[in-house]
Amino acid sequence: MPDGPVIIVTGPTASGKSALALDIARSFGGVIVNADSMQVYRELRVLTARPDLAAMREVPHRLYGVLPGSERCSAGRWRAMALAEIEAVHAEGKLPVVTGGTGLYLRALVEGLDPVPAIPEAVRKAARALHDRLGARDFHEALAARDPQMAARLHPNDRQRLVRAWEVVEATGRSLADWQAEGTQAGRAGALAQRRLWVLCQPPRAALYAACDARFRAMMDQGALDEVRALLALGLDPSLPIMRALGVPELAAHLEGRLDLDSAIAQAQQSTRNYAKRQETWLRTQLPSAERKAAMRIEQHLESLPDDIFAKIRQFVLTT
Numbered sequence: 419m420p421d422g423p424v425i426i427v428t429g430p431t432a433s434g435k436s437a438l439a440l441d442i443a444r445s446f447g448g449v450i451v452n453a454d455s456m457q458v459y460r461e462l463r464v465l466t467a468r469p470d471l472a473a474m475r476e477v478p479h480r481l482y483g484v485l486p487g488s489e490r491c492s493a494g495r496w497r498a499m500a501l502a503e504i505e506a507v508h509a510e511g512k513l514p515v516v517t518g519g520t521g522l523y524l525r526a527l528v529e530g531l532d533p534v535p536a537i538p539e540a541v542r543k544a545a546r547a548l549h550d551r552l553g554a555r556d557f558h559e560a561l562a563a564r565d566p567q568m569a570a571r572l573h574p575n576d577r578q579r580l581v582r583a584w585e586v587v588e589a590t591g592r593s594l595a596d597w598q599a600e601g602t603q604a605g606r607a608g609a610l611a612q613r614r615l616w617v618l619c620q621p622p623r624a625a626l627y628a629a630c631d632a633r634f635r636a637m638m639d640q641g642a643l644d645e646v647r648a649l650l651a652l653g654l655d656p657s658l659p660i661m662r663a664l665g666v667p668e669l670a671a672h673l674e675g676r677l678d679l680d681s682a683i684a685q686a687q688q689s690t691r692n693y694a695k696r697q698e699t700w701l702r703t704q705l706p707s708a709e710r711k712a713a714m715r716i717e718q719h720l721e722s723l724p725d726d727i728f729a730k731i732r733q734f735v736l737t738t
Contacts, residue, residue, distance in 0.1 A: 422508045423735050424612045427517040428453070428524060429619030429701070430694035431664070432629040434719040436469055438619060439517035441722050443477040446515075446735055449507045451500055452481040453518025453527070456663045458496065461487045461649050464642045465665045467633065480507075487649065487660035493526040500527055504612070513735060521700035528614065528706070534597045537589045545585040546657045549577060557584075567595040576696075577662070615734045616713035617727075618701060626698075629719065630690040634665065638683065643669055650674075664690050 425448070427439040443450050452458060456466040460483035468482055480503045485491055500516065500523075507514040516527070549557045554574050561584055562569035568583040586594040621629070634642075646669040654661060661667075665686040672682035705713070714727055723731070 422612065423513065424504060424614040425513065425515045425617065425731065425734075426453075426524065426528075426614050427515060427617045427619065428519055428521075429716075430626055430697040431467075431519055431690060432633045432694065433519075433619035433621055433626060434629075434716070434721070435517055435519065435617075435619040436467070436473075437719075437721040438617065438716060438723070439515050440469070440473055440477055441720075442617070442731060443513070443515045445723060445728065446513050446731065448513040448515040449478040449480060449503075449510075451503045451507070451514050451516045452479065453496075453500065453516050453520055453523050455491065455496070455518075455520040455523060455659065457482050457518065458485050458491050459483065459487045459660045459663075460485065461652070462645060462660060462663055462666075464637050464640045464645050465663055467637070478512075487652070487658060488654055490659055493522045494531055496523050497526045497531065508612075519697050521697065521704055525704060528709070532594075532598045533600060534586055534594070535590060537585050541589045542581075542585050543657075545581045545588065548584070549581050550657070554580075560584075565593045565595075567593050571595070573696075575692075578659075613734075614709070615731065616705070616709055617716065617731075618713050619716045620698070620701065621716075621718055623695075623698075625719065626694055627691050630694055631687045634683065634687050634690055637665065643673070643679075646670055647673055664693060 425442055425446075427435045427442065429435045439450055442448055450469070454466065456462060457468050458481055459466070462468075463483065469479055473479070474482070481496075481499055484499070504514045504516070516524075518524070548560075552560060554577065557580060558569060558572070558574035561572075561580055565583055565587045568587075572579050572583065574580075583594045586592070586597065590597070642665060646666055649660070649666065650670055650673060661670075668677065668682040668686040668689065671677040672679050677685070701710075714730060716727070
């Protein structure tokens with residue numbers, strides 16, 4: 419089934435997408451392919467809410483815990499791995515169920531990549547160091563002076579994208595916005611050819627925030643603090659993505675004596691809610707409009723498919 423269908427299940431953190439993806443894979447002979455930028459790292463099983471061992475035994479899961487936290491997984495690197503897994507799943511005659519909430523990864527998968535040249539590691543390291551030295555707001559102002567177009571698009575707290583914008587203009591002399599426009603006009607390299615159906619998990623915000631808070635409390639009961647303690651013992655570069663995973667900075671501050679535990683938990687819960695809100699914004703503004711209109715929306719936490727959603731997925735799978 420080399421040109422078979424692809425199901426993409428996404429939504430904010432704690433929206434129930436993992437449970438829904440599991441039910442889809444179980445019902446339609448699927449294989450789940452991870453699209454969460456933190457679940458690719460092996461050291462954080464609890465804090466990244468990686469599927470438990472029972473789920474992974476029941477249905478094949480790919481790209482979970484496949485990289486050490488000492489490495490950086492870019493959207494391009496993940497995309498290459500995901501495309502290989504999708505092709506392998508189709509070759510097995512099964513249904514790929516891509517699930518995760520990292521919008522940058524999903525966009526790279528379905529639209530391809532902008533034609534930005536490779537950025538030298540020295541430039542990337544200097545950009546991260548500059549951000550650390552200036553702080554979020556001053557770095558945003560510095561970017562605005564150099565690349566006002568990208569600065570206007572980005573929130574001062576969006577460290578990853580701010581640093582990316584800076585390193586691109588530093589290395590190429592052109593705004594990332596120009597590279598993106600060029601990619602749109604010429605067609606990004608390697609857009610996903612297979613037909614796909616989006617399933618969007620979008621519970622009401624109050625319910626979503628309550629789920630975020632409850633899940634972090636559950637993570638604490640499951641050993642999140644010990645997990646961060648073990649991560650810190652590795653002595654990794656603080657700029658690595660894994661060191662910025664939700665909950666890691668706050669629990670690290672507690673372990674280092676800079677924050678009491680209750681405050682660390684409260685701040686981590688707030689960070690999680692903020693991230694969920696940004697993910698909601700991405701779904702509203704960045705998902706391709708045609709695909710957003712055709713997407714199926716799940717507006718409550720579910721662990722099994724309602725009959726109407728099941729029927730629509732079956733129709734999509736059988737007619738692709």
